[in-house]
Amino acid sequence: xxxxxxxxxxxxxxxxxxxxxxxxxxxxxxxxxxxxxxxxxxxxxxxxxxxxxxxxxxxxxxxxxxxxxxxxxxxxxxxxxxxxxxxxxxxxxxxxxxxxxxxxxxxxxxxxxxxxxxxxxxxxxxxxxxxxxxxxxxxxxxxxxxxxxxxxxxxxxxxxxxxxxxxxxxxxxxxxxxxxxxxxxxxxxxxxxxxxxxxxxxxxxxxxxxxxxxxxxxxxxxxxxxxxxxxxxxxxxxxxxxxxxxxxxxxxxxxxxxxxxxxxxxxxxxxxxxxxxxxxxxxxxxxxxxxxxxxxxxxxxxxxxxxxxxxxxxxxxxxxxxxxxxxxxxxxxxxxxxxxxxxxxxxxxxxxxxxxxxxxxxxxxxxxxxxxxxxxxxxxxxxxxxxxxxxxxxxxxxxxxxxxxxxxxxxxxxxxxxxxxxxxxxxxxxxxxxxxxxxxxxxxxxxxxxxxxxxxxxxxxxxxxxxxxxxxxxxxxxxxxxxxxxxxxxxxxxxxxxxxxxxx
Numbered sequence: 001x002x003x004x005x006x007x008x009x010x011x012x013x014x015x016x017x018x019x020x021x022x023x024x025x026x027x028x029x030x031x032x033x034x035x036x037x038x039x040x041x042x043x044x045x046x047x048x049x050x051x052x053x054x055x056x057x058x059x060x061x062x063x064x065x066x067x068x069x070x071x072x073x074x075x076x077x078x079x080x081x082x083x084x085x086x087x088x089x090x091x092x093x094x095x096x097x098x099x100x101x102x103x104x105x106x107x108x109x110x111x112x113x114x115x116x117x118x119x120x121x122x123x124x125x126x127x128x129x130x131x132x133x134x135x136x137x138x139x140x141x142x143x144x145x146x147x148x149x150x151x152x153x154x155x156x157x158x159x160x161x162x163x164x165x166x167x168x169x170x171x172x173x174x175x176x177x178x179x180x181x182x183x184x185x186x187x188x189x190x191x192x193x194x195x196x197x198x199x200x201x202x203x204x205x206x207x208x209x210x211x212x213x214x215x216x217x218x219x220x221x222x223x224x225x226x227x228x229x230x231x232x233x234x235x236x237x238x239x240x241x242x243x244x245x246x247x248x249x250x251x252x253x254x255x256x257x258x259x260x261x262x263x264x265x266x267x268x269x270x271x272x273x274x275x276x277x278x279x280x281x282x283x284x285x286x287x288x289x290x291x292x293x294x295x296x297x298x299x300x301x302x303x304x305x306x307x308x309x310x311x312x313x314x315x316x317x318x319x320x321x322x323x324x325x326x327x328x329x330x331x332x333x334x335x336x337x338x339x340x341x342x343x344x345x346x347x348x349x350x351x352x353x354x355x356x357x358x359x360x361x362x363x364x365x366x367x368x369x370x371x372x373x374x375x376x377x378x379x380x381x382x383x384x385x386x387x388x389x390x391x392x393x394x395x396x397x398x399x400x401x402x403x404x405x406x407x408x409x410x411x412x413x414x415x416x417x418x419x420x421x422x423x424x425x426x427x428x429x430x431x432x433x434x435x436x437x438x439x440x441x442x443x444x445x446x447x448x449x450x451x452x453x454x455x456x457x458x459x460x461x462x463x464x465x466x467x468x469x470x471x472x473x474x475x476x477x478x479x480x481x482x483x484x485x486x487x488x489x490x491x492x493x494x495x496x497x498x499x500x501x502x503x504x
Contacts, residue, residue: 001155004181005162006074008189010035012226014199019228021064024239029064031226034071036149041065041072043147044140048103048124052077052154055101055164057123059083059092059110061130062209062233065141067219069105069128070209074181077154078102079161081176082210084411086471089113095166096121099176099366108138158182164366165212167307167412176366177308179216186359187310188220190330195249195276195301196317197225202247204240206232206256212307213281213410218251237263244274253281253410254442257288257300271296276317280305281410282442283398289323302326304398307412308375308382310360313396325395333358336381337390340402343377351389351399355381404495406435408443413474415495421469422447427457432485432493433476436503446502447476450484478502 016032029037050056056078060066066082073080081099083092096104096117104118108127118125127138137145156162162181166174191197203222207214222229230243237259240250250256257279260266277292277300284302292300304326305311312335315327329335333356337346340353361382364372375383385405388398406413415433422431429450438444451457459479466475480502486494 001153003075003077003153003156004158004160005156005185006071006153008185009071009223012224014226018199018226020222021067021229021231023064023231027064034068037065037068037144038071038075039149039151040144040147041069041140042075042151042153044126044143045069045072045076045078045103047143047147048126048140050076050078050102052156053079053161054103055079055081055099056103056105057081057083057096057099057101058105059085059087059114059210060105060107060128061085062231063130064231065128066209069140070215070219074156074162075151075153077156077160079178080163082163082165082215084208084210084471084473086473088469088471089117090469091471093117093120094173096123098174099164105140156181158185159363161363163216165307173417175368175371177362178364178366179310179362182359183310183362184216184220185224186332187330188216188224190332190360191217191221191311191314192224194314194317194330195221195278197221197227197249199226201225201227201249201275203227203229204232204243204247204250205229206235206240207251207253207410211281211411212305212310213251213253216310217280217305235259241265241270244270246273248274249276249278250274251278251280254279254284254288255282255409255440257284257292258440261288261291261295266295268295268297271298274298276301278303280311282407284323285439286323304396305360306384306386308362309356309358309384312356312358312360312384315395320393322393322395325391325397327396328394329356329396330358330360333360334381335390335396337388340387348390348392351387353402354384354386354388354396354398356384357381404434406433406443406445408435408438408445408473409441411473413445418445418447418466418470418474418476421466422449422462425457425462425465427452427455427461429453429455430485432495432498434495434498434502436499438477444477445474446498447479448485448498448502449479449481451481 013031020031020034022028101123104123126140128140129138163179164176209215280303299321303314313326315321337352346352385402404415418433429452431449435443486497
């Protein structure tokens, strides 16, 4: 049966014996093995109760199996729902209760901590090992190992759901962005062409796979090119530097590049085999762009996207890559800048709200029709929440965000979620969480707190409480205690003042 995304992936395989994934430990897996493994996992998911249209959630360490399970979901017609491994059981419980996945997959050492929230959501919990050290492989692997290598793919069309990726809002809990088969397929095909990927490429994959950048931009682009990737479990500057001798492309966040610039071995000779360095998920400083070119002879290619839209713009492969911009709209994407208040189109060079439209744009938020309707214009343009301008050359420049989103190390952090947890602590009257510039992470989380009268709660107590409630990347890097938060005449906290004060 026709399966829009997976059929396209299969059509791009010119040599089944070509390496798809290799690891630093020496494991090499071919495209033929990818087809076999994804079939086995698809059988395992079906045996666990997954039907077309169901959701499958996963909180698992980064291994090749993670990618095979993603592809198995596509083949079985399920929606893939990846979760950050840093999320606590408290956070995971929300995602499971909201999405109601048929199956929830985690590493076996986390099963005990997560069993209760899975049961409360009505999800069957399955385990999968991240390595061979324990001598066991987990229940999902055992199901897959006993399954056939051939699977009849579920029938899925371009508009059928392929994934749900959660992205938080500034005023409440996370929203599930619904991404279709064609959202993923069309964007990967466009990027493959735009960035000149071929079967000769080897990508250094050092990004997390629970995020749209590492999962869809990186992996799907490689699949559409029939190329290969070196699969690193995490960012390791020395390992990446060594890998450049036999790889051709690096996709990363600005933090990757600032840390690589600290490596004395980074020079033009070390990058001689590389053809492209791509950066995204957070703004790249113009100074980083300049330093990288001076050291390597390569201009970093910066692009712009978000969970709801995949990629929307890119600096050109051939042509000027302008530091401080995110390039031009992709060939199949319409982008405009409008007045945030009334939606009127603004002339070139004026700053306003960025809106996009195209096959890359998601189909709405899971179980949130009102929120979905509020984020789209009547003519189909999605309101990104980002403020920017288009210059005389057509390049897009992001100047800020209409929302209070913080992007630290390429990960989205929403102040309201952190504030809610801090405000609930005994001794806290109120708090304001802001992002301030950080040379390493792009932005750092800072919490400004007002104590209740007579309370003595301190920094250590706050960190101890947040450790049980929030993923580590959301923790404040600094905490400041003040007598009162600055407010305007309407009583709204003036975070712009706080950012000015604590950015110094």
